[in-house]
Each structure stands twice: as C-alpha cells, then as structure tokens.
Amino acid sequence: MTGAELSSIALAPLIAALMIAATPIMLAAIGELVVEKSGVLNLGVEGMMITGAVCGFVFAVQTSNPYLAMLGAAAGAAVLALVFALLTQVLMANQVASGLALTLFGLGLSALIGQGYVGIQPPRTPKLDIPVLSDLPFLGRAVFSHDYMVYLSLALVGAVWYFLKYTRAGLILRAVGENHDAAHALGYRVRRVRILAIAFGGACAGLGGAYLSLIRVPQWTEGMTAGAGWIALALVVFASWRPWRVVLGAYLFGGILVLQLTLQVVGVRIPVEYLAMSPYLITILVLVIMSSGRARASLAAPGSLNRPFFASG
Amino acid sequence: MKRRHLLASAAVVAGLAFPAMADDPTKAGFIYIGPVGDHGWTFTHDQAREALEEHFGDAVETSYVENVNYGPDAERIMTQMALSGTDIIFATSFGYGPDVNNVAARFPDVAFEHATGYIQEADNVSLYNARFYEGRAVIGHIAGKMTETNTIGYIASFPIPEVIMGINSAYLHAKAVNPDVEFRVVWVYSWYDPAQEAAAAEALIEQGADILMQHTDSTAPVTVAQDQGIFAFGQASDMTAFAPESHLTAILDVWDPYYIDRVQAVMDGTWEAGDIWHGIVDGMVGFAPMNDAIPEDIRAEAEEMIAAISAGEYHPFTGPINRQDGSAWLAEGETAPDGDLLTMDFYVEGMTGEVPN
Incomplete structure (x- = not known):
C-alpha cells in the first residue's frame, strides 16, 4: 500500500458515502437499543428491516409518495414486531428463538409481498439542498448534501438519548429493563412498556430497511438488506447501550463497507473477503461476550435483558 | 425464502410413472440464479423462455424456478423437474456445473443444457455460451x-x-x-x-x-x-x-433462437449433446x-x-x-x-x- 494511492482518495466524498452507508444500520440499531433497554432481546432486526424495505417499496409504488412510504415501512415492520411481542410478552416464548424465527419469517414474507415489484423504479427522494450549508467548501459535500433521512436518523438518536436520560417515561423504561421485578413492585406495567418498546424498535428497523429500498439503491430485491440487521444488533452491544456510541459505531461499520470499495478502486490490494466478513466477525464476538454473565455486567447490559418476566403476586 | 414457481408438485410426481405420450406437450424447465425481474442475465433467459411459449404455443410447456443457489438446492430442483417429466432442462448459470452433471447421470433420458459451463461428464449434458x-x-x-x-x-x-x-x-x-x-x-x-x-x-x-x-x-x-x-x-x-x-x-444476451432450436430438436428426437460458443454472427450477442x-x-x-x-x-x-x-x-x-x-x-x-x- 503506497502513500500515492491513498492520497488520491478524496475525503469529502468518502465521508459523504460513509454517512449514507451508516444510516440504515443506525436507524435499526437505535430502535433495537430502546428494545434492549427495556429488557428484551429481539434478534429479528434483519427480518423487520427487510419487511420495512418491501412495505416501503410497495407503498411508494402505490402512492407515488416516498415520504408516505417511509411511514408505511415503519408501520409494516412495527406490525411484524408486534408478532414478536405477542410471542414473547404474552405467550412467554423464548426471546432468542422467537427473534430468529422473526428474521426467517420476515425474509420469506418480504419475498412474497415483493414478488410483483422486482425491477420496478420507485418514486425518487430528492437530496436536500440546504441554502448556504450545502455550498460550504468541504462540509457542504461531506455532510450537508444528503437526503432528509440521514439527518432524521441523527435527530432520532438525539431524541432517544434525551428520552432515556431526561424524561420520566425514559426512566420507567430503563427501570423495567434493569430490574423488572422491582419495576413491577412499583406499579409499572412491565409488559406494556416492553410491547411499546418492541413496536418502536420494529418501526425504526422498518425505516432502516426502507432507506435501502427507496433511497440507497433504490430498487426492491429479495434479501437486499444482506445482513444489515445483524450488524445493527452487534452495534447496540458495541455501543454498550449508549445512543451516541451507536452513531460512532454505525460510522465505523459504514466506513469499513465504503472504504473497502474505495480502496479497491484506487488499486490498493486488500483481502476483500476478510474485510467484508469483519462486521459479522465482530457480531459473533459480541454475542459470545454477551452470553457470559461477568462480561455482560462489565458491558453495562440492562439487568433484565433477555430474562422472561412473570408477574407474581 | 426462495420463490418456487413449480407446478403443483403432487400432480407432478403422479405423472412420473408415465413416459411422455406422443402428443403431450414437450416440457422445458429452467433454473435461474437471480430473480426474473433483474433486468439483466436472468431476465434475458426468461424472455427467451417466453419466446419459446410464443413460438411453439401449446406444443411446449415451460416452468422455471428463480433464485436457485448452486449446490444441493439446484440439484434438488433439477431432480424434481426431471421426475415430473421435464424433457429438457436449462441450467442458466456457470456455477450449476457439478449439479447438472450429477442429475444428468441419474436421468439419461432428459436433455440438460448448461449455460457458460465447462463440465460435460454425461452424454446428455450440452454446453452453450455466448462470446x-x-x-x-x-x-x-x-x-x-x-x-x-x-x-x-x-x-x-x-x-x-x-x-x-x-x-x-x-x-x-x-x-x-x-x-x-x-x-x-x-x-x-x-x-x-x-x-x-x-x-x-x-x-x-x-x-x-x-x-x-x-x-x-x-x-x-x-x-x-x-x-x-x-x-x-x-x-x-x-x-x-x-x-x-x-x-x-x-x-x-439473445437466447431465443438457440432455445427454440434445442426444444425443436427434442421434439424431433434429434437432440444431441453439443458444446457451442456463439457470438454476434449467430445472433446470440446483440x-x-x-x-x-x-x-x-x-x-x-x-x-x-x-x-x-x-x-x-x-x-x-x-x-x-x-x-x-x-x-x-x-x-x-x-x-x-x-x-x-x-x-x-x-x-x-x-x-x-x-x-x-
């Protein structure tokens, strides 16, 4: 790897591409963060994302309105998430198994829904042209030349941070996640809080998926999320359940994906396969760490994460 | 997760005991690596499949399965096609090579056409490719x-x-x-x-x-x-x-003439395994x-x-x-x-x- 090759990489477009690549996983991860903060582990992120991708696409084609389609995507994925809520919160099924099943189900369902939509072009979402800011020399290209969802996702992270840290409802949600028995004793509705959190997580994952099918590509293909949901899951743990670290992690993971391609273009010889594998390796590592009790505590995982709640007394 | 556009399999398996009658339609099966709506490779093969139906009308019956992975998936689907009385199977991607040859060995009476391949172990495996x-x-x-x-x-x-x-x-x-x-x-x-x-x-x-x-x-x-x-x-x-x-x-990619030609050969009973690499002159590349x-x-x-x-x-x-x-x-x-x-x-x-x- 020589300096000449690397110095030919323009930084501004790279940052711009990285922000776009990071957006879908950031959206899905911030939703999953809220779910896990409430003490539920939903491994169905991939399934909810792909369902959001196809629902958004169908809405966009049918209504010709890409903004409405985002809402449709969020709603579609939230409905799927409620299936998970029904299984784990009402029927008390195992969360890990239900989450995995949700992913498989979502992949199949989306393929079914999307049958007639392959190879169609959806209405386009324009990039924002912000007065003054978009014309700034470096930042204009790198940061201020994106579609609205990029900024919305960052705003959402900020909102989640504020919600969890400064609002009463956020405090209740965290209490439910840290110790559901204590929260229950205090009179909080553990199950209701969790169901709402799961629906919110689904909606966010749906937005992330629709970002892929409506803005990033824009096209519908079976399995087009291609593992983004798993990366989002790893991201939550990587961020040790702190919203702002989700942004950092998303940019890091998004950066790997983008940099991999750019390095190839400028002719740096890199082992593409390994780089492409790296987000998944990190995911596996993180899941292994999470399954051990002591490591889990040191990562500041919510105390009741993945523990079933039976209301007693 | 993969969509299967096969004929109802129960009806199909029932038919396997009876060899095709003379006036039965010739059955052509296709397996695709991608979705038919890709507007690329798979799309062109599917266009040619439709051209087959248009050309032969009721004399031909086609079926296809899209998004078929290389390996066991492909082998299973081709086996199912062969069992259901398909006369000629088009496997339209490079990586199906081993699968095509495995299935062909078990069904010597079925004609197999493998696109862009290079493995030809059975004498009912034909290879075709475009320049x-x-x-x-x-x-x-x-x-x-x-x-x-x-x-x-x-x-x-x-x-x-x-x-x-x-x-x-x-x-x-x-x-x-x-x-x-x-x-x-x-x-x-x-x-x-x-x-x-x-x-x-x-x-x-x-x-x-x-x-x-x-x-x-x-x-x-x-x-x-x-x-x-x-x-x-x-x-x-x-x-x-x-x-x-x-x-x-x-x-x-223009597959229509070749597919029509090969299905015609099956109908006439003159089909033989070949190995062709056609270019612009043959109309396969346009x-x-x-x-x-x-x-x-x-x-x-x-x-x-x-x-x-x-x-x-x-x-x-x-x-x-x-x-x-x-x-x-x-x-x-x-x-x-x-x-x-x-x-x-x-x-x-x-x-x-x-x-x-």
Whole structure:
C-alpha cells in the first residue's frame, strides 16, 4: 500500500458515502437499543428491516409518495414486531428463538409481498439542498448534501438519548429493563412498556430497511438488506447501550463497507473477503461476550435483558 | 425464502410413472440464479423462455424456478423437474456445473443444457455460451473514445475467466483508441446485489470514472450513472429505461433462437449433446439501441467493428498481446484460441491492479 494511492482518495466524498452507508444500520440499531433497554432481546432486526424495505417499496409504488412510504415501512415492520411481542410478552416464548424465527419469517414474507415489484423504479427522494450549508467548501459535500433521512436518523438518536436520560417515561423504561421485578413492585406495567418498546424498535428497523429500498439503491430485491440487521444488533452491544456510541459505531461499520470499495478502486490490494466478513466477525464476538454473565455486567447490559418476566403476586 | 414457481408438485410426481405420450406437450424447465425481474442475465433467459411459449404455443410447456443457489438446492430442483417429466432442462448459470452433471447421470433420458459451463461428464449434458467478449470489445472502443477523464469504472462480479476476458477485451479496445485510458475494477463478489453495485458505482465515480461498465446484473449502476450525470453501459438487456441519458448501449444476451432450436430438436428426437460458443454472427450477442449521446463518427466505427467481428474478419483478441507481467501471450497476427480464453486468469499488459485469487 503506497502513500500515492491513498492520497488520491478524496475525503469529502468518502465521508459523504460513509454517512449514507451508516444510516440504515443506525436507524435499526437505535430502535433495537430502546428494545434492549427495556429488557428484551429481539434478534429479528434483519427480518423487520427487510419487511420495512418491501412495505416501503410497495407503498411508494402505490402512492407515488416516498415520504408516505417511509411511514408505511415503519408501520409494516412495527406490525411484524408486534408478532414478536405477542410471542414473547404474552405467550412467554423464548426471546432468542422467537427473534430468529422473526428474521426467517420476515425474509420469506418480504419475498412474497415483493414478488410483483422486482425491477420496478420507485418514486425518487430528492437530496436536500440546504441554502448556504450545502455550498460550504468541504462540509457542504461531506455532510450537508444528503437526503432528509440521514439527518432524521441523527435527530432520532438525539431524541432517544434525551428520552432515556431526561424524561420520566425514559426512566420507567430503563427501570423495567434493569430490574423488572422491582419495576413491577412499583406499579409499572412491565409488559406494556416492553410491547411499546418492541413496536418502536420494529418501526425504526422498518425505516432502516426502507432507506435501502427507496433511497440507497433504490430498487426492491429479495434479501437486499444482506445482513444489515445483524450488524445493527452487534452495534447496540458495541455501543454498550449508549445512543451516541451507536452513531460512532454505525460510522465505523459504514466506513469499513465504503472504504473497502474505495480502496479497491484506487488499486490498493486488500483481502476483500476478510474485510467484508469483519462486521459479522465482530457480531459473533459480541454475542459470545454477551452470553457470559461477568462480561455482560462489565458491558453495562440492562439487568433484565433477555430474562422472561412473570408477574407474581 | 426462495420463490418456487413449480407446478403443483403432487400432480407432478403422479405423472412420473408415465413416459411422455406422443402428443403431450414437450416440457422445458429452467433454473435461474437471480430473480426474473433483474433486468439483466436472468431476465434475458426468461424472455427467451417466453419466446419459446410464443413460438411453439401449446406444443411446449415451460416452468422455471428463480433464485436457485448452486449446490444441493439446484440439484434438488433439477431432480424434481426431471421426475415430473421435464424433457429438457436449462441450467442458466456457470456455477450449476457439478449439479447438472450429477442429475444428468441419474436421468439419461432428459436433455440438460448448461449455460457458460465447462463440465460435460454425461452424454446428455450440452454446453452453450455466448462470446460476450465480442460485445465488450465494441463498448470498450466507444468508452475509450468518449471518456474525458481517461478513467473507466468496471464493476466486476467474480474473478472467473468469463469476467476477466470481458475486462481484457474492453480494455484492449479502449486502449487502442486512447493510450492514456485507465481501468478501475471493483469486485463485488456477487452477480446481483443492487446495494453493493450502487456503492461500487459511486466509489468509482468519486475516483474519477466518467464511464461505467458492469459485469453484474442489476440496473443499480446505470441508475447511479444517470443521477451523477455520467455515462454507463447496460448489461444483458436494454436498460435504457433506467438511465435514458446515461445508457450508451448494452450488450444483449439473445437466447431465443438457440432455445427454440434445442426444444425443436427434442421434439424431433434429434437432440444431441453439443458444446457451442456463439457470438454476434449467430445472433446470440446483440446490442441495445445506441444512445444519441454517442457522436456519429464513433457510432459508425462501432458499427464497423460489429460488422467486422460478424464477418469473421476481426477477432477481438488478435496479437500482439502481452500478459500484464510483460510475458508474451499472442504473437503478431495470432488470434486467441478458445481454450486460452476459457481459462483466462490474467490481465493483459497495461491493466493496473491484480486479479484477486
């Protein structure tokens, strides 16, 4: 790897591409963060994302309105998430198994829904042209030349941070996640809080998926999320359940994906396969760490994460 | 997760005990690596399947399964097709080779047609392929003439001979008309991954490419080209609708005549395993309408090259050509033997970068 090759990489477009690549996983991860903060582990992120991708696409084609389609995507994925809520919160099924099943189900369902939509072009979402800011020399290209969802996702992270840290409802949600028995004793509705959190997580994952099918590509293909949901899951743990670290992690993971391609273009010889594998390796590592009790505590995982709640007394 | 467009399997299995009657329709089965709506490779095969139905009417019955993975999936589906009385099975991707031969060995009475393959272990396995490098030579010429940044972006799938010979052919002909031209190649390790192809297209454009070529099947790269105001060549089918201003032309895969021919042979009982590699002259490789953005003189040169290749007067790989490391491959005036092309694992001289392992 020589300096000449690397110095030919323009930084501004790279940052711009990285922000776009990071957006879908950031959206899905911030939703999953809220779910896990409430003490539920939903491994169905991939399934909810792909369902959001196809629902958004169908809405966009049918209504010709890409903004409405985002809402449709969020709603579609939230409905799927409620299936998970029904299984784990009402029927008390195992969360890990239900989450995995949700992913498989979502992949199949989306393929079914999307049958007639392959190879169609959806209405386009324009990039924002912000007065003054978009014309700034470096930042204009790198940061201020994106579609609205990029900024919305960052705003959402900020909102989640504020919600969890400064609002009463956020405090209740965290209490439910840290110790559901204590929260229950205090009179909080553990199950209701969790169901709402799961629906919110689904909606966010749906937005992330629709970002892929409506803005990033824009096209519908079976399995087009291609593992983004798993990366989002790893991201939550990587961020040790702190919203702002989700942004950092998303940019890091998004950066790997983008940099991999750019390095190839400028002719740096890199082992593409390994780089492409790296987000998944990190995911596996993180899941292994999470399954051990002591490591889990040191990562500041919510105390009741993945523990079933039976209301007693 | 994979959609199965098979006939109701129960009804189908019931039929296996009875060999096809004389006036039964001839059954043709297709397995596809991608979705029929990819507007690329799989789309063209499915168009040809529809052409079969149109040509033969009730005399033929077709079925297809899309998104079939290489390996056990493909083998299972072909077995099911063979059991259900399918007379001829078209396996339309390179990687089905071992699966086709395994199934063919078990069903000697079924005709198997394998696209772009090289394994022929049973005498009921036929191979067919198109000389896409002929098309790539033409688009290479156009790209070399039209690039202003002297940088051509190439989105490649897997480092297999088919793809490598395409890159070499395009490069040689761009270089012939523009000595300063440079090719940037990105390997996305997929035949069909719109998100990754779009990202690769963007990375190439950022690094100065003003014309894109692709050896992947989605319309994502031409869409990106359209958005960013640069030019691109479509793949396999006419992708003009996805990039009206940017789409210069596309190399078309035209399977209809071959499929009709082979199904006819099955009907006549004259089907025999063959191994063909057809080019522009046989009509298997075609071109989408050329965009008005291509200047008149360049279009005329392109047409001239197409005519010369068709007439057998010109072979896109005509020496002297050296390998990338400088060693001699073809001597002056020598044309590439098919065997060399089908096992090509090296770039020609002047290409930068390395072929991944």
